[in-house]
Amino acid sequence: MTRTASRRTVLAAALTAALSISLTTPALAKETVKLGFIGPLTGGVSNMGLGGRNSAELAVDLRNKDENAKYAYELVPLDDECKPNVGVQVATKLATNRDVAGAVTHYCSAVAMGTVDIYHKFNLPIIVWGAVLPDITYGNEYAEVHRVNGTMINQNEVAADFMVAQGYKSWAIIHDTTDYGKGHNTYFTKFLTEKGGKILGTFGVTSDQQDFTAELTKIKELNPDVVYFAGLTPLAVRIRQQMDKLGIEAEFQGVSGMKSDAYFAGLSGDLAEGTVTFLEGAPAAKLPGGAYFMSEYDKAGFGENYEAYGPFAFAAMNLLIDAVEKVGPDRKAVTKYLADVKDHESITGPISFDDHGQNTVALITKYVAQDGKWVVWEDSEYASGKRQLKHK
Amino acid sequence: MKDDVMKTPIPVSLPPLATGLIAVAACAIFGWLFLLAESEVAVLGLVLLAVLAGWGAQKTGLSATLGTAMHQHSGAMNGAIVASLLAVIALLGTEHFPLLMLSTMLLYLVAALGLNVQFGLTGMVNFAGAAFFGIGAYTSAVLTTHTAVPPLLILLAGGLIAALIGALLIVPVVRTAGHYSAVVTIAFGVLFKTFLEVNEVLGGPQGLMVGSMNVFGWDFNNGPVLMGHEMSFYVNYALLSSGLAILAFALTRRLERSWLGLALDSVRLDETASACFGINVVRAKVLAFTYGNILAGIAGALYGMMISFIAPNSFTFSDSLLMVSIVLLGGLGSLWGSALAAVIVVLVPEKLQILQEYRFLLFSVLVIAMLLFRPQGLLPRGVRSYFPGGRAQR
Incomplete structure (x- = not known):
């Protein structure tokens, strides 16, 4: 091919492309409403951000295909890099753009903490799709801020309910001294005392402690039914090993931070067997609308997985679109609509916001360690009665 | 980003000062448009225009004329630049986001000027720029929440504490040379972030709220009302950061031109030779290191107040690299x-948000291309002029 010929081909291709784009725009133009999405699209947790972005995009695309939709929706995805300063920048950008009616924002808690003030200042209604720190919704009185995913509060409420129902009476608590461990301790203690469980002792440990003999010897003396640990996997592995060494026969209960496969890699033999833990959300397949979500996601052909919080981003975006459909693309009206959301149907189960905009029926899944794997409690041999949790 | 009006050879009749003033005005208009640009087409078009104008200015000898203008009429030119900066702020008025970006740029400039004295003049690479910036921000977080220290003083305190903590590093940095002292600063940058993350009192990994700037009862987080129009509250921060940037610029320029600056230059070129000629190498290094850290700390203190929420994640090693890249990209020692x-390092990644996850890819390509085609930096530092303003001819 000569040079001119190839240039002509390129030109022709460009023209065809331009023509086809102009032809596919719908003949009957609806009013376009812009909706924001913020998440970490680059950096260390970008897989989460991209999964969330794709899911939000899916929600928008599906609605745009619906002929009954009153508006055409356009997603404005922005990258917060999981950094509060960048988050503040993009939140300002989104909130000051008058065409944006609402947004689904943030996977990283520190970023969300930095940006809620901005949403409040500019009256932009937002729904958090991934950040878990309770203070994001409970640390302020902002009507604009909502959240569909659960927090450690919901997790511990479910945990306390579940364990009391299993017939356990007394607990010893070990928590690491980070915000994460301390928060879990606070909420678990609160819910457990409400349900009538008894706490025999609480022990704070640093997040890199190696030896727990002092704490565990004391716990052996207290002789609780359950040892509750709030912290991350590496510590959980050490504590479980040393419990065995000291001959503590109590059931071992954990939090979301230790639901990882590293727990089994670190423990020899069947030490892990029967450990229970809790996690916000659920595997997509277990969600009420999970099958629908997964098949649509596959059909859309995204390059990345939807990851753990994708379904929440999808549900949040859908809820936001429902709000706009109902009350129109007006920020104040959308905020008002979101304040009264009760049992709103979504793929993650019904959504109900409390007076702080927190979803109160947030989904929490119970897991039990069975044969070197985390198995959803309802599917496990423990629930079917084939195996027994430790009761002394 | 020199000028976009002149593509043809400049008419000889125009005196350098007039050319310079026109160029400044053109740059201001360009900056204003670029800050407001939203769509892909507008952003890419403006970037292309800037590249073409820069290239054209080089070819037509316009940049040489501009150099002459800056040299002979530094007062008028600097005045014009300050005036156009203020004009851009006034024009943006109610636009929150562009003003936030402008203020961020100015504060990064203050920090970069400090790094320039360390790296460009004295030859000590500081890979912990973001850490010193962060020390300033954390100082203002602690002081605004727990004490009633007037915020203007907090800015100074930010610089002072950055200098004090930097003083801990002086021994290892001064005693090691070249790459080794760079490694010391890298270690410090990483250590700083880890320290913040495990430190409960300073908010841990979740970060801290920062109070707002407040000058004699004028709260910076309320928009000023001008002739019945409420301006963006970022106007306050933009004005204050302009003030800081101008002050830091003037001070750094004086330092560069003084005998101290000469000593710093000679330390960079050859330590042994400078020592032989009686220059106190240790003192020169301590001066440059402390000066740079103070500027970074002050800029960080104001940045924290403007952003109003800080966390260790905002002051990582990669942010330090970004600051060093400002110095490299601009040209070592060139203010x-x-x-x-x-402008480029802060604004371009932001304008590339339209590319979502690919934006840093394109940004990196841009940086590599610039280093390939202009390894000496965009505006390389000229040969030191011993008699500024051409007074030697008198």
């Missing part, structure tokens, strides 16, 4: 270069 590079 105007740093100003231009601060």
Whole structure:
């Protein structure tokens, strides 16, 4: 091919492309409403951000295909890099753009903490799709801020309910001294005392402690039914090993931070067997609308997985679109609509916001360690009665 | 980003000062348009225009004329630049986001000027720029929440504490040379972030709220009302950061031109030779290191107040690299270069948000291309002029 010929081909291709784009725009133009999405699209947790972005995009695309939709929706995805300063920048950008009616924002808690003030200042209604720190919704009185995913509060409420129902009476608590461990301790203690469980002792440990003999010897003396640990996997592995060494026969209960496969890699033999833990959300397949979500996601052909919080981003975006459909693309009206959301149907189960905009029926899944794997409690041999949790 | 009006050879009749003033005005208009640009087409078009104008200015000898203008009429030119900066702020008025970006740029410029004295003049690479910036921000977080220290003083305190903590590093940095002292600063940058993450009192990994700037009862987080119009509250921060940037620029320029600056230059070129000629190498290094850290700390203190929420994640090693890249991109030791590079490094990734996850890819390509085609930096530092303003001819 000569040079001119190839240039002509390129030109022709460009023209065809331009023509086809102009032809596919719908003949009957609806009013376009812009909706924001913020998440970490680059950096260390970008897989989460991209999964969330794709899911939000899916929600928008599906609605745009619906002929009954009153508006055409356009997603404005922005990258917060999981950094509060960048988050503040993009939140300002989104909130000051008058065409944006609402947004689904943030996977990283520190970023969300930095940006809620901005949403409040500019009256932009937002729904958090991934950040878990309770203070994001409970640390302020902002009507604009909502959240569909659960927090450690919901997790511990479910945990306390579940364990009391299993017939356990007394607990010893070990928590690491980070915000994460301390928060879990606070909420678990609160819910457990409400349900009538008894706490025999609480022990704070640093997040890199190696030896727990002092704490565990004391716990052996207290002789609780359950040892509750709030912290991350590496510590959980050490504590479980040393419990065995000291001959503590109590059931071992954990939090979301230790639901990882590293727990089994670190423990020899069947030490892990029967450990229970809790996690916000659920595997997509277990969600009420999970099958629908997964098949649509596959059909859309995204390059990345939807990851753990994708379904929440999808549900949040859908809820936001429902709000706009109902009350129109007006920020104040959308905020008002979101304040009264009760049992709103979504793929993650019904959504109900409390007076702080927190979803109160947030989904929490119970897991039990069975044969070197985390198995959803309802599917496990423990629930079917084939195996027994430790009761002394 | 020199000028976009002249593509043809400049008419000889125009005196350098007039050309310079026109160029400044053109740059201001360009900056204003670029800050407001939203769509892909507008952003890419403006970037292309800037590249073409820069290239054209080089070819037509316009940049040489500009150099002459800056040299002979530095007062008028600097005045014009300050005036156009204020004009851009006034024009943006109610636009929150562009003003936030402008203020961020100016504060990064202040920090970069400090790094320029360390790296460009004295030859000590500081890979912990973001850490010193962060020390300033954390100082203002602690002081605004727990004490009633007037916020203007907090800015100074930010610089002072950055200098004090930097003083801990002086021994290892001064005693090691070249790459080794760079490694010391890298270690410090990483250590700083880890320290913040495990430190409960300073908010841990979740970060801290920062109080707002407040000058004699004028709260910076309320928009000023001008002739019945409420301006963006970022106007306050933009004005204050302009003030800081101008002050830091003037001070750094004086330092560069003074005998101290000469000593710093000679330390960079050859330590042994400078020592032989009686220059106190240790003192020169301590001076440059402390000066740079103070500037970074002050800029960080104001940045924290403006952003109003900080966390260790905002002051990582990669942010330090970004600051060093401002100095490199602009040209070692070139103050105007740093100003231009601060605009590029802060603004371009933000304008590339439209590309979502691919934006840093394109940004990196841009940086590599620039280093390939202009390894000496965008506005390389000229040969030291011993008699500024051409007074030697008198």
